[in-house]
Amino acid sequence: MTGLTRERLDGINEAQFDDILAGLCAPQNRPAPIGEVARSERGDQIELVLPKPTTLQRSVKDMYDSHGRYIGRAVYLRDITREMEVDRMKSEFLSTAAHELRTPMVSVHGFSELLLKRPFSEEKKRDIYETIHRQSKLLVNMVTELLDLARIESRAGKDFHIRPIDVAQVVDQAVNAQLIQGDNRMVATHVPADLPRVFADEDKLIRALTNILSNAYKYSPKGGDISLDVISRMENGQAQLGIRVTDHGIGMTPEQLARVCERFYRADPSCNIPGTGLGMSLVKEIMTLMGGEVALSSVAGEGTQATLWLRAVTDGYRA
Secondary structure, three states: OOOOOHHHHOOOOHHHHHHHHHOOEOHHHOOOOHHHHHHHOOOEEEEEOOOOOEEEEEEEEEEEOOOOOEEEEEEEEEEOHHHHHHHHHHHHHHHHHHHHHHHHHHHHHHHHHHHHHOOOOHHHHHHHHHHHHHHHHHHHHHHHHHHHHHHHHHHOOOOOOOEEEOHHHHHHHHHHOOOOOOOOOOOEEEOOOOOOOEEEOHHHHHHHHHHHHHHHHHOOOOOOOEEEEEEEEEEOOEEEEEEEEEEOOOOOOHHHHHHOOOOOOOOOOOOOOOOOOOHHHHHHHHHHHOOOEEEEEEEOOOEEEEEEEEEEOOOOOOO
């Protein structure tokens, strides 16, 4: 944690230790003296900058021998950097989630209040009903994906049933699930015969692929081709299969592509395209927990390509 060796600390007094510890911190964050921390009995936090940025929880206890004579102090240091980062991420996530959930809720509340307080023509009423339905559907989808994401993260893959599965069956189910109202486009699928199976949780892989296909539909103009190809590669001596979805939609800039898996991030700044901004976060989490990878490439104005890579089952596999 501190990079301090026993030889460096052996034989020094409290004041010298205070100075050594202060040398690992920024000048404005000099830690309190050991004696002050011992008297407070509460401990404190120390922000190190050397040997690398680290947050430590420090506690100090007075030590006594068997006769009750004071013999010195023990300093306990615990690395809480990860805990602090998790707390920061949780706070940031809750703040963002509250903001994103509030938007459709305000819309539903506002339009329903208008219907209660003002008379409208039947045509105008229908427009308002459609807006309320659209925003409430967005709210339901957002809550559903938030719960799915939280459940997957909290279980850390413990409920995943990873086994050899047939990629062709996954492709069929995911493609057939794409029932886009008013959009009769078919996904052009190219799935070679005699493919090896892959290690995955079938239901979770279908969910990930469904999200990818849904984005391809939503971010492609009407009539834009969508294709799905199953491809293979060798990665670090391991055979892998990839399910690649290609669209010819609005595409993304390099800056957008770098953020596309962030929660609530939308590549469509106009918000004209429906979505929660959680789909790709879910895809990334699922693929990571299955030992796979999601690879993305995109060109603004030309389209996007997303590939789900998974480890292939080799001849030497034994169930």
